[in-house]
Amino acid sequence: MSLKISRKYVPLTATFVVFVVLFGIASLRYEGFASAAVVVELFSENAFLGICALGMTLVILSGGIDLSVGSVVGFTSTFVATMIMEYAWHPINAWAVALVLGTVFGAGMGCLIHFYKLPAFLVTLGGLFFARGMAYAVNRESLGINHDLYNGLASANIPLGGGLSLSLTASLFIAFFVLTFYIGRYTKFGRNVYAIGGDEDSALLMGLPVGRTKIGVYAFSGFCSAAAGIVMTLYTWSGNPLNGVALELDAIAVVVVGGTLLTGGVGFVAGTLLGVLIYGTIQQAIYFDGNLSSSLTSVAIGVLLLIFILLQKAIVSKGEEA
Amino acid sequence: MKQSLKSSSSLIWPLAGLGLLLLFNAVFNPSFFSISIVDGNLYGNLIDIFRNGSITMILALGMCLVIATGGVDLSVGTIMAITGAVVAIIYQSDPDTSLFVALLVALGVAGVAGALNGALVAYARIQPIIATLILMVTGRGIASFITGEKQIAVENDAFGYLGTGHLIALPFSMVLVFLLYGLMVLGVRKTPVALFIEATGDNEDAAHFSGVNSKMIKLLVYLVCGLFAGLAGLVETSNIANSDPSQLGIYRELDAIFAVVVGGTALSGGRFSLIGAIIGALLLQTLTTTLYSYGVDSALSPIPKAVLIVTVCLLRSDRFRKQFTSLYARKNVA
Numbered sequence: 169m170s171l172k173i174s175r176k177y178v179p180l181t182a183t184f185v186v187f188v189v190l191f192g193i194a195s196l197r198y199e200g201f202a203s204a205a206v207v208v209e210l211f212s213e214n215a216f217l218g219i220c221a222l223g224m225t226l227v228i229l230s231g232g233i234d235l236s237v238g239s240v241v242g243f244t245s246t247f248v249a250t251m252i253m254e255y256a257w258h259p260i261n262a263w264a265v266a267l268v269l270g271t272v273f274g275a276g277m278g279c280l281i282h283f284y285k286l287p288a289f290l291v292t293l294g295g296l297f298f299a300r301g302m303a304y305a306v307n308r309e310s311l312g313i314n315h316d317l318y319n320g321l322a323s324a325n326i327p328l329g330g331g332l333s334l335s336l337t338a339s340l341f342i343a344f345f346v347l348t349f350y351i352g353r354y355t356k357f358g359r360n361v362y363a364i365g366g367d368e369d370s371a372l373l374m375g376l377p378v379g380r381t382k383i384g385v386y387a388f389s390g391f392c393s394a395a396a397g398i399v400m401t402l403y404t405w406s407g408n409p410l411n412g413v414a415l416e417l418d419a420i421a422v423v424v425v426g427g428t429l430l431t432g433g434v435g436f437v438a439g440t441l442l443g444v445l446i447y448g449t450i451q452q453a454i455y456f457d458g459n460l461s462s463s464l465t466s467v468a469i470g471v472l473l474l475i476f477i478l479l480q481k482a483i484v485s486k487g488e489e490a
Numbered sequence: 491m492k493q494s495l496k497s498s499s500s501l502i503w504p505l506a507g508l509g510l511l512l513l514f515n516a517v518f519n520p521s522f523f524s525i526s527i528v529d530g531n532l533y534g535n536l537i538d539i540f541r542n543g544s545i546t547m548i549l550a551l552g553m554c555l556v557i558a559t560g561g562v563d564l565s566v567g568t569i570m571a572i573t574g575a576v577v578a579i580i581y582q583s584d585p586d587t588s589l590f591v592a593l594l595v596a597l598g599v600a601g602v603a604g605a606l607n608g609a610l611v612a613y614a615r616i617q618p619i620i621a622t623l624i625l626m627v628t629g630r631g632i633a634s635f636i637t638g639e640k641q642i643a644v645e646n647d648a649f650g651y652l653g654t655g656h657l658i659a660l661p662f663s664m665v666l667v668f669l670l671y672g673l674m675v676l677g678v679r680k681t682p683v684a685l686f687i688e689a690t691g692d693n694e695d696a697a698h699f700s701g702v703n704s705k706m707i708k709l710l711v712y713l714v715c716g717l718f719a720g721l722a723g724l725v726e727t728s729n730i731a732n733s734d735p736s737q738l739g740i741y742r743e744l745d746a747i748f749a750v751v752v753g754g755t756a757l758s759g760g761r762f763s764l765i766g767a768i769i770g771a772l773l774l775q776t777l778t779t780t781l782y783s784y785g786v787d788s789a790l791s792p793i794p795k796a797v798l799i800v801t802v803c804l805l806r807s808d809r810f811r812k813q814f815t816s817l818y819a820r821k822n823v824a
Contacts, residue, residue: 280804286807289562293799294796294800296741298792301792304789304790463632466628466631467631467635473624477620
């Protein structure tokens, strides 16, 4: 009876067990919960959160944190909606500019963090303020999007058979997952991220490009947040400067529940996907129940966050003893 | 002597910023300084700065101690929301609840929240950003769960006095800040507690081996920070006579952290300046009030705030200073 799991995989395994248990309980309690439709719904419902969380995963793996993601989502959704509706831009141009802005914004924060050794949480808090203010500077009000391309994309679903189809936002989430998974696992950049998160000084002494990697990580997070903002416009057909308030907290929570250590260096992109699914399952279960208040989602995720942080702490201190 | 010199020099920047803002107003908008007396109470922009800034000042006083131990408390904004929700539900269930009971219960909840943060940091040894993040994620959910996911109007004369009342011609919240500041100076700064806090922040192990119960100190500073956040939440709820769990105290933790950092307390801990935290909060509020008086949209006020914050951080960065001075030197040579 020696089921040995490498210490590295304990948080990931725990995440998987939590997901299966939660989904199992919800399926037993609520009729019709254990259906493919609900699983598909988990993906499209949480696509923007998931995409933010993927970018956040790399940031946290590198030992940093990015608190600006929610505001960047809000800015991007407002920017895209305003450019399309008030300035008659083609959506593709608006998307391209928004993605560039998000990436440059992230890279700028990364530069401040790397070159001037400023604490990441402080710089990205500044970023949170700045992007939210800029969202209001672009447009004060929620703005609906009415464009042929958006109307066309609404029906651009990928059929899965059995009357099911994967919405565009869900497929974008999966595409981003594959991209981030590839970056984290198979690229030099990804290995550098892990190395820097593990021990920045050692990484520097080994001659790894610490600066380029750190800036790149924040740029990627900015890119993901901008993409999440675009996904939000595709999902809601509108842009609102209030979009994504406190989204950064959910994104961080999902990453940690997904088994990534907040101290950096240890974790998996796949864990974040599981974290998003856990978040979605809690949300759907509360929705299915009908009697539970939706504010319990954040309470439940907070409790999970606490349990996972204590679990991580136990694993890390056990590792130190060994 | 050396210590006091150091701490006074770190106050130069925020004081200069404050002076510059006031000078700007003196030149371009002299009416900024006018103070009028209505019903024996003082009104005017300068009074407003103290009144509106009182929330940030109260938070900054508590946050200052936490940062001095090398920690940070991200949950003060949500603790404000929770206490606001608690007091709203108390008055909703019984409008005649005595002020004493309402305050006691609400502050008790805030104290528990703060102690929870403290326990996670001191005894579970979790990094402060992460430990307080848990409450930051959960807190708004708890607050809206308490109020049943809606805003609740809080209309009670005795409670309303906290945020809108006047004492000796000054807004009560302003007097409250002075009282709390005095309490902190006498109870912390002038006692060995300040030394214990600074020792814990400077080098926890060394403090421990010198006989300082650094765990207890940490627990206490988070407890005090939680209580102050609760008090700030009560003043805000009283001021707007309404408790909105999704909005009350949102982003306040950032204001508080910035007030403390701008006021010369380093995020690395080990030293703190209470008056600096007050000045930092005044600087932020003067900036906001100045923008309002020029008709700048309140929704845009985060932008100058963000710029101010990053600038202050840059001014404190050694590398930036070096680059800046070498740039200046090169110009002189050319």
